[in-house]
Amino acid sequence: MSTPWAVYDLLADQVPPRAVAEAVQLGLIWTLCRGPDGTGLAMTPPASPRTLSWAGTLSGRPLAELAGWLRRFDPHEAVIGLAAVNAAINTSANHVLAGATPVRGAAPGNLAVFDHFRPQLCGRRVVVIGRYPGLDALLEGLDVTVLERQPGPGDLPDPACEFLLPEADWVFLTASSLANKTFPRLAELSRQATTVLMGPGTPWLPAFAAFGIDYLAGVAIDDAAQLRRTLAEGGGTRLFDGPVAYRVADLHRLRGVPAAPQSHAPSLPSV
Structure with missing residues (x-):
């Protein structure tokens, strides 16, 4: 039996190491991450706290860094991670x-x-x-x-x-x-x-x-x-x-x- 992390390792491997997140939006229903070659989506968690420590700091970070958040258990960080993964995978070249x-x-x-x-x-x-x-x-x-x-x-x-x-x-x-x-x-x-x-x-x-x-x-x-x-x-x-x-x-x-x-x-x- 493979480790439960296998799918997350696979997804992380698809993200270019030098790509940068050009924009991140945490919408009411959907979260969006735009990379150099594509835009990724993920469903926003149903409730958001007022004290997201990283708010206003995500754009310009390496896409791979944000994609790594998919492994986290904080729901908002995880959906940003999924959106970043999708920004790398779901491109016109796919x-x-x-x-x-x-x-x-x-x-x-x-x-x-x-x-x-x-x-x-x-x-x-x-x-x-x-x-x-x-x-x-x-x-x-x-x-x-x-x-x-x-x-x-x-x-x-x-x-x-x-x-x-x-x-x-x-x-x-x-x-x-x-x-x-x-x-x-x-x-x-x-x-x-x-x-x-x-x-x-x-x-x-x-x-x-x-x-x-x-x-x-x-x-x-x-x-x-x-x-x-x-x-x-x-x-x-x-x-x-x-x-x-x-x-x-x-x-x-x-x-x-x-x-x-x-x-x-x-x-x-x-x-």
């Missing part, structure tokens, strides 16, 4: 992102991902990590269980993952699990299922297949300027009204795509 299938359909926002996969979910046991408003109506008639840290009516608490994920046929796993450190365990429990890693904070990295991820459902940034404005003005699902759009990549079909962007970690001498 072959997975460039070749991903645009998600078309009438369902808005995050629901577009579930609408995309709905035909494959009939007769399957589906587990969704996290509550998405409107999901029940969209997937009505299907066998769907939602696991939620603060469960609402019909949801189950997140400890139920230990029992339900090994028996699931499909699992939809939020990219926020990378920041809150639940990804390693949730991915391990979902090994027998078809697993979708989804959300605007998804790194477009094919090496997620090694952790049992079958599909990446992330976003392409269509209007970076409007994205920054919407995020700064408290936008949540408004991000999908022009600035970003979902795409899906089937990791099993990427045989001709490099397994991961080139590592920027120093090579080790042979022994």
Whole structure:
């Protein structure tokens, strides 16, 4: 069994050592980091203290330094780390992102991902990590269980993952699990299922297949300027009204795509 830090080591290795964070925004719903070649997103924690010691000091720091924060357990530092990782990975040169299938359909926002996969979910046991408003109506008639840290009516608490994920046929796993450190365990429990890693904070990295991820459902940034404005003005699902759009990549079909962007970690001498 690999260490739970393996995925975090992998992500850190994708960040160029000399790149600099050009801008960081901690929005109400989304956090953004802009690097020299790309912009990364991550979901902002639900509550922010008034005394963030590093506020006003992040722009201009090495991107690799901020990406290293993804290993931290402070929720705000971890999401900045994920946004920095995504700024390095999710660039115009990323072959997975460039070749991903645009998600078309009438369902808005995050629901577009579930609408995309709905035909494959009939007769399957589906587990969704996290509550998405409107999901029940969209997937009505299907066998769907939602696991939620603060469960609402019909949801189950997140400890139920230990029992339900090994028996699931499909699992939809939020990219926020990378920041809150639940990804390693949730991915391990979902090994027998078809697993979708989804959300605007998804790194477009094919090496997620090694952790049992079958599909990446992330976003392409269509209007970076409007994205920054919407995020700064408290936008949540408004991000999908022009600035970003979902795409899906089937990791099993990427045989001709490099397994991961080139590592920027120093090579080790042979022994």
